[in-house]
Each structure stands twice: as C-alpha cells, then as structure tokens.
Amino acid sequence: MTSHTIQEIQNKLDLLLINTENILNIVDKNDVAEIREIEDIKESIYSPDFLLSKNFPLRDLIRSKRAIYEGISNMPGEVEIKRLIKVAQNILQPCRDHHGVPILPNSGYRSPLLNGITPNASKRSQHMKGEAVDFEVPGISNIELARWIRNNLDFDKIILEFYKPGDPHSGWVHCSYKSKEENRHEVYTTHDGKNYMPGIVA
Secondary structure, three states: OOHHHHHHHHHHHHHHHHHHHHHHHHHHHHHHHHHHHHHHHHHHHOOOOOEEEOOEEHHHHOOOHHHHHHOOOOOOOHHHHHHHHHHHHHHHHHHHHHHOOOOOOOEOOOOHHHHHOOOOOOOOOHHHHOOEEEEOOOOOOHHHHHHHHHHHOOOOEEEEEOOEOOEOOOOEEEEEOOOOOOOOOEEEEEOOOOOOEEOOOO
C-alpha cells in the first residue's frame, strides 16, 4: 500500500468523522428545540395563572409559605392538575358561588417533599395527589361550611379539622374529590389531628 493510498484513506476517515459530528449536532439541536417547545407549551397551559375554575387560578392551590421558605418546588404535574380542576369545579367553586365571597384556600396541592415536612400531614395525604383542599369561607363558621358541603355537594371525604367547640372559626374544612364513581362520601371530625370521630361533631 503506497503512502498516497494511505493518505486517501485517512482523508476519507476524517471526512466521515466530520459528517458524523455534523449529523449529531443537528440531532442534538433538534432535540433541544423540541424539548424547549414542549416546555413552552406546558408553561403556557399550566402557568400559575391557569384557571382551574371560574374564580380559582392554579396559584391559589399551589401557594405555600413553607415551600418558599424551604426552597421547595410545589408545581404539580399534568395528572395532579387535572385532579385539582375537579376539586376546584366540584368543591371550591360551588362554595364560592353559594356564599358569594372570595375564598383563598389554606392548602391545596402539596408535593411529596413538602408534605413530608408539613406537621400532622398524613403520609398518604390526598393533597399529594391533587385531590384535596383545606379551606375556610370568610364570615361562615367552619362547622356550618362542613355541613353545607355534606348536604349539597358530591364529595369524597370531609374532615372538620382542629375544630374547637365554642369557637366557630377554629380549624378548617378538609375536603377531597376523586370522581362521581370513586367518591366515598366519608365525613369525620378531629379536634387534635389524631383522633377521628365519624360525622360532624360540634
């Protein structure tokens, strides 16, 4: 094999490597562009201003002072957001429409990490699934709110939490929603977050 032939082979190998790098660069750039496009779409659909129902933007059900303080992301995924939509449309919005006052939930979605550092939070909390909300209605006692939901709405579980008899605005109402087929219609009261009594107990 002559030195000329060896040089020709080397030139062809160099050219092949260059073409391969160019192809990989194009693929990488296309992948990056596609990923960015997907992220842009997600951001535009599920920004904090995305309306879960007429009066409840996503931000109202993901806000958390604890998450901000701890530097924890509390942005739910698509599955959890679809569940939050059900909660907003079947629980929060009817409560707002009936009582005629703005409602700012105490707690909605909680990421597993956030839930893990939240005092008294259950390890199986429906908040992590986007199926539950803790809230109060200004001017309405929490026991009255719990009773109204029980008597008028379809729901999965109601818990009158940390309610103190004699103090109508103590505690809050925890309410979850799954689907018409899966809702269990369970009702409980707890004064301490540990002992649960069936029903709404004054």
